[in-house]
Amino acid sequence: MIQENEKKFLDLICKVPNVAVQGYDKNRRVIYWNKASQEIYGYTKEDAMGNRVEDLIIPDFMIEEVIQNIKDCHEKKIDIPSGELKLKHKNGSTVYVSSSHVMLYNDTSSPELFCIDIDINEQKKQEKELKEKNLILQEKSKMADIGKMIENISHQWKQPLQMVSSAVCGIKLVNDLNKLDKKYLISSLDTVEKNIQYMSNTIDLFGNYYKKNESKTEYNISTIIKMSLELIKSYTRKYKINVIINVEEKIIHRGYQNHLIQVLINIITNSIEAFKNRDIKEKYIFLSTIKKKNEIQLILKDNANGIDENIIDNVFEEKFTTKKDKNTRGIGLFLSKKLIKDSMSGDISVKNSTFTYSKKSYKGAEFIIKLPYEH
Numbered sequence: 259m260i261q262e263n264e265k266k267f268l269d270l271i272c273k274v275p276n277v278a279v280q281g282y283d284k285n286r287r288v289i290y291w292n293k294a295s296q297e298i299y300g301y302t303k304e305d306a307m308g309n310r311v312e313d314l315i316i317p318d319f320m321i322e323e324v325i326q327n328i329k330d331c332h333e334k335k336i337d338i339p340s341g342e343l344k345l346k347h348k349n350g351s352t353v354y355v356s357s358s359h360v361m362l363y364n365d366t367s368s369p370e371l372f373c374i375d376i377d378i379n380e381q382k383k384q385e386k387e388l389k390e391k392n393l394i395l396q397e398k399s400k401m402a403d404i405g406k407m408i409e410n411i412s413h414q415w416k417q418p419l420q421m422v423s424s425a426v427c428g429i430k431l432v433n434d435l436n437k438l439d440k441k442y443l444i445s446s447l448d449t450v451e452k453n454i455q456y457m458s459n460t461i462d463l464f465g466n467y468y469k470k471n472e473s474k475t476e477y478n479i480s481t482i483i484k485m486s487l488e489l490i491k492s493y494t495r496k497y498k499i500n501v502i503i504n505v506e507e508k509i510i511h512r513g514y515q516n517h518l519i520q521v522l523i524n525i526i527t528n529s530i531e532a533f534k535n536r537d538i539k540e541k542y543i544f545l546s547t548i549k550k551k552n553e554i555q556l557i558l559k560d561n562a563n564g565i566d567e568n569i570i571d572n573v574f575e576e577k578f579t580t581k582k583d584k585n586t587r588g589i590g591l592f593l594s595k596k597l598i599k600d601s602m603s604g605d606i607s608v609k610n611s612t613f614t615y616s617k618k619s620y621k622g623a624e625f626i627i628k629l630p631y632e633h
């Protein structure tokens with residue numbers, strides 16, 4: 259009875275357009291091939307019947323695994339898991355399908371394996387286009403950043419360059435006076451070496467940040483926070499902003515570290531820009547973390563008086579800005595939310611908060627980044 263019902267159900271499914279159904283015997287030869295299979299894979303029923311699955315729609319890299327899976331299914335009754343597969347069309351092109359498998363047992367012959375595939379090519383194409391669009395957007399925003407970053411490097415190099423220059427001039431001068439001894443020389447060369455090392459480190463940091471094709475890695479959240487602050491240190495110094503860090507030292511997270519750095523830089527840059535436009539004497543940016551069971555929260559707060567309640571719901575929209583300078587395009591927060599949501603399955607929110615620090619009360623914007631976290 260159960261088998262009969264299964265058969266009926268399969269008959270029904272077979273008639274649904276866009277649902278490709280194929281049946282295979284235990285030697286993996288086609289015994290059933292419906293119309294939708296022809297549409298998805300390009301083979302007519304006549305082409306397909308009696309041929310082995312691996313000679314039709316299985317790409318080379320999967321052949322061994324598929325043969326083993328079908329063998330296990332017949333001999334050990336191990337189910338073949340359903341899922342997204344990258345199969346092959348008659349013309350060689352890739353076909354993306356969402357595939358499920360059913361074993362039908364009837365008492366007369368050996369069990370038959372049925373595959374039910376749904377075409378997901380269009381969905382895959384859209385996903386790819388969206389990914390490319392996001393990448394372009396991200397690169398654009400980085401290009402806008404480059405101007406700011408170059409200013410940063412030149413700020414960060416000013417002091418070490420002066421140190422190197424004065425050490426070298428010192429050596430020359432002392433030598434001209436015939437007073438150059440080994441101790442003086444070594445100590446000056448030490449200064450030169452240290453400062454060159456510092457410059458080399460800063461350039462590496464910027465270089466890494468601009469690297470493309472990033473993949474997921476493991477990193478310590480507190481290191482990422484410190485790296486982000488290092489990258490914009492000249493700004494926080496220039497505008498005399500106190501950065502108060504209260505982060506747990508060891509939270510290991512897996513994700514795209516450059517995306518996270520970019521998001522932190524976007525949020526902190528906004529705070530700096532808010533301070534620039536408002537007359538605030540003691541300026542603070544607070545960075546803290548909260549580790550929950552399945553979530554990490556990164557909290558970034560400033561005391562630049564906050565965001566107007568009339569616009570606070572719009573700040574994550576694309577091209578939303580209240581700034582007038584020509585480099586501003588209102589994409590900082592839009593992109594930040596996208597990066598956190600799309601590539602790290604997290605979220606960002608903002609609210610105005612009033613708080614006390616060192617017995618004084620302040621008001622400012624508070625951004626909370628939530629990231630899923632596995633121990």
Ligand SMILES: Nc1ncnc2c1ncn2[C@@H]1O[C@H](COP(=O)(O)OP(=O)(O)OP(=O)(O)O)[C@@H](O)[C@H]1O
Pocket residue numbers: 524528529532560562564565573574578579580581585586587588589590591592623
């Ligand atoms: N810390 C903050 N304090 C006050 N206002 C803020 C703060 N952060 C963001 N905003 C508001 O949110 C708006 C949107 O920010 P967003 O970073 O998306 O764009 P932008 O800074 O204006 O431009 P871009 O980032 O492209 O240079 C800002 O124009 C500003 O009005």
Ligand SMILES: [Mg+2]
Pocket residue numbers: 524527528589590591
């Ligand atoms: Mg911004």
